[in-house]
Amino acid sequence: MNAKVERSPLAASLPSLDKAAVWIVLITLLVAAGMVSDAFFKLNYLGNLMRQATPIGITAIGVTFVMLMRGVDLSVGATVSMSAVVCALVMDGKAENLWIALVATCAAGAAVGLANGLLITYGRVSSFILTLGMSIVVYGLVQMGTGGTARGVTSPGFREALNGRIGNVLPVLVICFVVAVLIGIFIQSRTRFGRNVYLVGANPEAARLAGIPANRTTVIAYCISGLFAALGGIALLARTGVSGTNPGMGMEFDVLAAVILGGTTFAGGRGGVGSTFAGVLVLFIALNLANMAGLPFAAQLTIKGLIIIAASAAHSWIGRRGGGRIDE
Numbered sequence: 001m002n003a004k005v006e007r008s009p010l011a012a013s014l015p016s017l018d019k020a021a022v023w024i025v026l027i028t029l030l031v032a033a034g035m036v037s038d039a040f041f042k043l044n045y046l047g048n049l050m051r052q053a054t055p056i057g058i059t060a061i062g063v064t065f066v067m068l069m070r071g072v073d074l075s076v077g078a079t080v081s082m083s084a085v086v087c088a089l090v091m092d093g094k095a096e097n098l099w100i101a102l103v104a105t106c107a108a109g110a111a112v113g114l115a116n117g118l119l120i121t122y123g124r125v126s127s128f129i130l131t132l133g134m135s136i137v138v139y140g141l142v143q144m145g146t147g148g149t150a151r152g153v154t155s156p157g158f159r160e161a162l163n164g165r166i167g168n169v170l171p172v173l174v175i176c177f178v179v180a181v182l183i184g185i186f187i188q189s190r191t192r193f194g195r196n197v198y199l200v201g202a203n204p205e206a207a208r209l210a211g212i213p214a215n216r217t218t219v220i221a222y223c224i225s226g227l228f229a230a231l232g233g234i235a236l237l238a239r240t241g242v243s244g245t246n247p248g249m250g251m252e253f254d255v256l257a258a259v260i261l262g263g264t265t266f267a268g269g270r271g272g273v274g275s276t277f278a279g280v281l282v283l284f285i286a287l288n289l290a291n292m293a294g295l296p297f298a299a300q301l302t303i304k305g306l307i308i309i310a311a312s313a314a315h316s317w318i319g320r321r322g323g324g325r326i327d328e
Contacts, residue, residue, distance in 0.1 A: 021314070022262050022278045029285050037292060040285070047171050049284055054177040055080065055236040056251060057280040060258045061184040062113075062228030064276045065221040067259055068188075069201045070268030071120070071127040073222065076229040076255055078138035079112050080248030083233025085142055088152025088243035098155040106230045112138060113226020117219035139246060152243050162238035173235055180231065184273035193220055202269030257304050258283045261311045283307065 033040040040046065050057075059076050066073045083105045090101035116134055120127050145151075164172050188194035196217045200207040208214055236247055262279030264271025286307065290300050 022275050022282060025261075026278045026282050026285075029282055033285055033289055036289065043169050047165070047169060047174055049288060050174045050177065050281070051171040051239065053280050053284040054173045055232040055239065055248075056254045056258060056284075057177050057232075057277065058180045058235055059229045059232035059251065060255045060276050060280055061180055061273050062225035063255050063259050064184065064262070064264050064271065064273050065188070065197055066127075066225045067264045067266060068197045068268060068271060069218060069221055070204070070266060071218070071221070072131060072256075072266065073113075073116065073225045073229075074128065074131040074252050075112060075116060075134040075138060076225065076232075077248040077250060077252035078135040078142070078246075079109050079226055079229035080233040080236060080251055081244070081246045082112070082138050082142050083109050083230040084237040084247050085146055085151065085243045085245075087234055087237050088154055089145075091152060091155040091158065093153035093155065095156050098158060101155070102234065105234055106227055109226040109228075109230020109233065110223050111226065113223040113229075114219065116226065117222030120222065121215045121218045135252070139249070143245060146243075146245050148245055150242050150244050154237065154241060159238055159241050162235070173238065176235065180228070181273060181277045184228075184276075187224070188273055193217060197221060198269055200268075253304060253308075254283065257308045257311075260308055279311075 030040060059080060063073050063076055086108050087101050087105040090104050091097050112134065116127075116131055119125055120130050123130075162172050162176070166172065166175065188197065196207070196212050196214075199210070199212055200214045200217055204214060232251075233248065237243060240247065258280040259271075259276050260279070261282050262271060262275035262277070264276060283304075286303065287300055290303055295303075
């Protein structure tokens with residue numbers, strides 16, 4: 001029996017369209033938003049918008065690696081909350097504790113990711129169920145550690161440094177976000193781990209037969225997700241100045257929406273950090289427009305859910321069409 005693969009010109013162009021789609025949407029949405037309010041064409045306003053998006057954007061970078069491997073990390077919201085609390089507690093209002101606090105926070109986030117990766121890889125547990133359970137565990141630990149009240153004091157100069165602006169225009173937090181994106185792009189495109197992530201995500205069985213260390217790659221991916229969630233927690237603490245009890249609660253849904261908008265779906269092996277960056281901006285511009293329109297918070301939640309559904313369905317359709325048609 002012979003199988004003949006026929007691909008129309010449209011089908012052949014769909015994978016490229018998939019990569020460019022989020023950038024086309026971003027530009028179109030930005031122009032449309034500028035027509036609604038000229039504030040979207042002002043650097044100060046866009047800088048503030050990206051500053052608000054920084055905690056979610058940095059966290060989304062780590063989740064991108066997990067989803068490239070057909071996984072999911074629902075514990076990032078809890079990890080962000082824990083990281084903000086740990087950072088504030090270790091700082092304790094003392095300048096000399098600043099770097100110790102940053103290192104301890106990153107280590108705590110990576111430890112949550114390590115636990116996720118090991119349990120998923122060697123315990124053969126569903127990533128959805130495991131990270132959901134881990135989220136509840138971490139939230140519980142945060143509540144026990146804080147007694148349900150805001151604890152800790154940031155070091156002098158911490159907020160001032162990260163909330164400053166370069167040339168009174170470009171927020172320092174935005175620069176941190178862009179640097180984190182560049183690091184993520186470097187990891188995915190210039191390291192062996194990054195290449196392995198794509199190979200394992202595209203075809204786990206073929207990757208295993210090719211001798212790629214899938215288990216180790218999975219564990220590292222979850223460690224990276226936890227680490228970037230910790231960095232997101234630090235950014236959130238810098239932006240708000242208060243650790244709170246659960247400041248990152250629900251953030252995982254914003255993160256998932258941004259990653260999926262960027263074209264990294266649960267199918268694995270397709271997408272990337274650069275597209276996630278564009279997805280974060282699309283999400284925040286859309287929600288900012290909804291806020292300008294005076295829509296209530298419940299309506300904004302509905303919009304987030306519709307964005308996830310629509311983006312996931314669109315990328316799934318493009319993936320199927322781009323794969324070609326087989327006639328026997």
